[in-house]
Amino acid sequence: MEWIGMDWDEGPHKGGDFGPYLQSERLDIYRKHLETLAEGGHAYKCFCTADDLEAREEEITEEGGQWEGYDGFCRHLDDDEIAAKEAEGLPFAWRLRTPEEGSTFWYDIVLDKLEFQNELLVDRVIFKADGFPTYQFAVVVDDHDMGISHVLRGDDHVSNTPFQLLIYAAMGWKPPKFGHMPMILGPNKKRLSKRHGATNIGDFQNQGVLPAAMTNYLALLGWSPGGNADEVMTREAIIKKFSLKKVNSSPAAFDYDKLAHINSEHIKRLSADDRLDLAKPIVAKGGWSMDSDWLINGVEDDEGYLVRILGTLGNRFSNLVTLAEQIGFFFTEEHFVDQEAWNEHVAPESARAILVALSSAIEKTLDMDVAQPASAFEEVVRATAEEMGVKAGELIHPSRVALTGQTRSAGIFEVMELVGARRVVARMKNAANS
RNA sequence: GUCCCCAUCGUCUAGUGGUUAGGACACCGCCCUUUCACGGCGGCAACACGGGUUCGAUCCCCGUUGGGGAUGCCA
Numbered sequence: 001m002e003w004i005g006m007d008w009d010e011g012p013h014k015g016g017d018f019g020p021y022l023q024s025e026r027l028d029i030y031r032k033h034l035e036t037l038a039e040g041g042h043a044y045k046c047f048c049t050a051d052d053l054e055a056r057e058e059e060i061t062e063e064g065g066q067w068e069g070y071d072g073f074c075r076h077l078d079d080d081e082i083a084a085k086e087a088e089g090l091p092f093a094w095r096l097r098t099p100e101e102g103s104t105f106w107y108d109i110v111l112d113k114l115e116f117q118n119e120l121l122v123d124r125v126i127f128k129a130d131g132f133p134t135y136q137f138a139v140v141v142d143d144h145d146m147g148i149s150h151v152l153r154g155d156d157h158v159s160n161t162p163f164q165l166l167i168y169a170a171m172g173w174k175p176p177k178f179g180h181m182p183m184i185l186g187p188n189k190k191r192l193s194k195r196h197g198a199t200n201i202g203d204f205q206n207q208g209v210l211p212a213a214m215t216n217y218l219a220l221l222g223w224s225p226g227g228n229a230d231e232v233m234t235r236e237a238i239i240k241k242f243s244l245k246k247v248n249s250s251p252a253a254f255d256y257d258k259l260a261h262i263n264s265e266h267i268k269r270l271s272a273d274d275r276l277d278l279a280k281p282i283v284a285k286g287g288w289s290m291d292s293d294w295l296i297n298g299v300e301d302d303e304g305y306l307v308r309i310l311g312t313l314g315n316r317f318s319n320l321v322t323l324a325e326q327i328g329f330f331f332t333e334e335h336f337v338d339q340e341a342w343n344e345h346v347a348p349e350s351a352r353a354i355l356v357a358l359s360s361a362i363e364k365t366l367d368m369d370v371a372q373p374a375s376a377f378e379e380v381v382r383a384t385a386e387e388m389g390v391k392a393g394e395l396i397h398p399s400r401v402a403l404t405g406q407t408r409s410a411g412i413f414e415v416m417e418l419v420g421a422r423r424v425v426a427r428m429k430n431a432a433n434s
Numbered sequence: 435g436u437c438c439c440c441a442u443c444g445u446c447u448a449g450u451g452g453u454u455a456g457g458a459c460a461c462c463g464c465c466c467u468u469u470c471a472c473g474g475c476g477g478c479a480a481c482a483c484g485g486g487u488u489c490g491a492u493c494c495c496c497g498u499u500g501g502g503g504a505u506g507c508c509a
Contacts, residue, residue, distance in 0.1 A: 138509090155503070226457095254445095257459060
């Protein structure tokens, strides 16, 4: 959450006026509220064990009946029966006594009016036999005690809401406003699962997604700025435009392609300085630095080198992972190599011959002890092509793969300039002999 | 099974009781080009179905179908 810039007002390790925040430290609070409920007759002890419940469920189902989760067995025990069971030392849980008739409804911020018939609501457990509250009870208590005004959550919680509302009612508390957002489904419209790839935001971070892009894409799921408005927005723009009232109520399928697109749009709109900030950690992580022996035209230091690299790269990267692939070969011989490209453009005999011819032409024509500009490399390449009677492209493709390990890169002559004549020659010879 | 939610291009969506149903992603052409991107231009493609209501329904109502969710002494 912190990655995409979300934070919280209070909590463990952060503090606040409504602590304690750890459930274990709040036990006494839950117990106190349970007592209130019990005194008001809104909660009762249930001595049914899991086995009891299972047996009765089987019985009812066999008779063709419908088991709704609980049959109210202990709901009507009288004081003597309860005392007897307690005397036996039977463990018990507490259940909420829900109304038998009428309905529970609320006006959902996104779904509008939602209504459930009380007779369909079962008496769910609010305090377990182990002495701990259930989630249903704990959230209500916490939200109330901490002064929560709005509960916004996934619509998989819709059917929990009437039960929670009943707890608020039983406690005599004013419930918060509820808003249920559509769920995000996988690309196949089924539940989002691991097989789809990344499912939690940390995975996206590893895949080179910018936090701003992630926020942007997520906001677009179930909401839209409307009409022909630009979908690519900064956090600030989204916050300004966003409205709960415009949130869709239908579930949305997650589309990795669109996320990638939003990501690349965000990257395209980054300033040179921002790009530099993005690239620096990658360089640091690789432990890369420039060697003055490379003799690179117009470059003084590491940062200057990186700036030049980023400049020639332009918009040729759409996420942080490809960015790493696109700058690695400038710094190290241990860079990423696309095997397929290598096999196609470097491995063939003809390509090797070309690399040998071109590398020796460069060596002969250019002064290897001086930094060379792109134009110098271009001259040699074109002249060599003419000499060999082939198009320049014939030399360019093998060169690109030999130098960068990839079929895609910035303009090849700029690449040569930034790799430096010495390494250009070395890599070409190396490739020819590989 | 029961209850609840949902339904516009393949996907995310805009939109209206009368529109050539708009945009974005993806996809397909073409242009640019030393590659790959970028960019530019163009194209394909949707109101789930059946009944109503109405002069007229994509839009309102009902049903069907389809999808999702909930049905825990998990959170």
